[in-house]
Amino acid sequence: MPPDLPPSAGPPAQPSDPAVHSLRGRCAIVTGASRGIGRAIALAYTRAGAQVVINHAPDQAVPQDLLDLIAAEGGQAVAVQADVGRSADQERLLAAALTHFGRIDILVNNAAIKGKASFLEVTEATWDEVMRTNLQGPYFLAQRVAREMLRAGTRGRIINLSSLHESKPLRGSSVYSISKSGLAMLTMTLALELARQGITVNSILPGSYLTQMNLLALNDPARKADADNWVPVGRMGLPEDLVATAVFLAGPNSDYITGSCIRVDGGLSLV
Numbered sequence: 001m002p003p004d005l006p007p008s009a010g011p012p013a014q015p016s017d018p019a020v021h022s023l024r025g026r027c028a029i030v031t032g033a034s035r036g037i038g039r040a041i042a043l044a045y046t047r048a049g050a051q052v053v054i055n056h057a058p059d060q061a062v063p064q065d066l067l068d069l070i071a072a073e074g075g076q077a078v079a080v081q082a083d084v085g086r087s088a089d090q091e092r093l094l095a096a097a098l099t100h101f102g103r104i105d106i107l108v109n110n111a112a113i114k115g116k117a118s119f120l121e122v123t124e125a126t127w128d129e130v131m132r133t134n135l136q137g138p139y140f141l142a143q144r145v146a147r148e149m150l151r152a153g154t155r156g157r158i159i160n161l162s163s164l165h166e167s168k169p170l171r172g173s174s175v176y177s178i179s180k181s182g183l184a185m186l187t188m189t190l191a192l193e194l195a196r197q198g199i200t201v202n203s204i205l206p207g208s209y210l211t212q213m214n215l216l217a218l219n220d221p222a223r224k225a226d227a228d229n230w231v232p233v234g235r236m237g238l239p240e241d242l243v244a245t246a247v248f249l250a251g252p253n254s255d256y257i258t259g260s261c262i263r264v265d266g267g268l269s270l271v
């Protein structure tokens with residue numbers, strides 16, 4: 001080890017209890033949380049006791065039904081419209097966490113776009129938009145959040161939603177796959193750089209999930225049946241399949257896990 005590393009942050013003040021995955025007293029930002037996987041994670045976090053900044057994209061309405069549900073269950077959340085790829089919007093997300101809840105403990109970089117196009121048709125505009133949303137946004141939002149965590153002495157959690165296509169190419173989605181490859185390196189590098197300060201950085205790799213990102217399967221039962229068949233467990237994933245992992249990685253019992261990617265894919269990576 002080089003001699004100029006800071007001393008270890010040491011074990012958590014509270015020894016972990018394997019039976020408890022509580023996020024009480026913690027504040028999370030979940031990006032792209034108005035629908036799909038992000039929405040399920042945001043709801044699960046409030047149910048685990050966290051206060052949540054629910055980010056919705058500029059083209060998405062305020063997820064009022066989600067806010068109402070969380071409030072009815074006694075949870076705490078605030079919705080913030082922001083484009084994760086823009087610095088000023090990233091600043092507003094962090095400011096919302098600090099203004100409303102006074103702290104930031106957890107960042108979930110979930111927002112992403114597919115930018116589907118065959119390699120020969122990809123334009124520079126598509127490249128820029130996908131990279132800005134899927135890679136540059138997570139990078140600089142993580143930087144902002146990590147700086148605040150370090151300032152406050154928080155044992156923080158950064159969780160990136162990557163994809164099996166970070167390492168397995170997908171026809172017609174070259175830019176998306178390349179952005180997720182970058183996200184994989186982002187996870188590992190940040191984990192390394194922030195390990196001594198007690199901030200963990202991990203990624204979750206969904207397989208094939210029934211969300212807007214898989215519109216064809218959502219709209220066409222035959223396509224869905226086909227997609228179900230591809231998955232070793234015999235069905236596409238639902239956002240709820242992933243939330244226990246997201247809660248665990250955000251919680252107090254994952255202190256010794258960093259730089260890991262956890263596949264929640266029904267075995268899809270095996271075929």
Ligand SMILES: NC(=O)c1ccc[n+]([C@@H]2O[C@H](COP(=O)([O-])OP(=O)(O)OC[C@H]3O[C@@H](n4cnc5c(N)ncnc54)[C@H](O)[C@@H]3O)[C@@H](O)[C@H]2O)c1
Binds near residue numbers: 035036110112
């Ligand atoms: N669905 C799958 O099969 C699958 C597979 C592998 C990985 N993933 C990953 O899981 C994550 C969630 O995807 P999903 O399946 O819920 O898809 P989704 O399209 O339903 O959700 C993506 C969310 O990101 C938001 N978003 C897009 N651009 C944004 C921006 N610039 N600023 C803020 N928000 C923005 C969208 O509005 C949407 O709410 C993504 O990172 C995706 O790459 C999904």
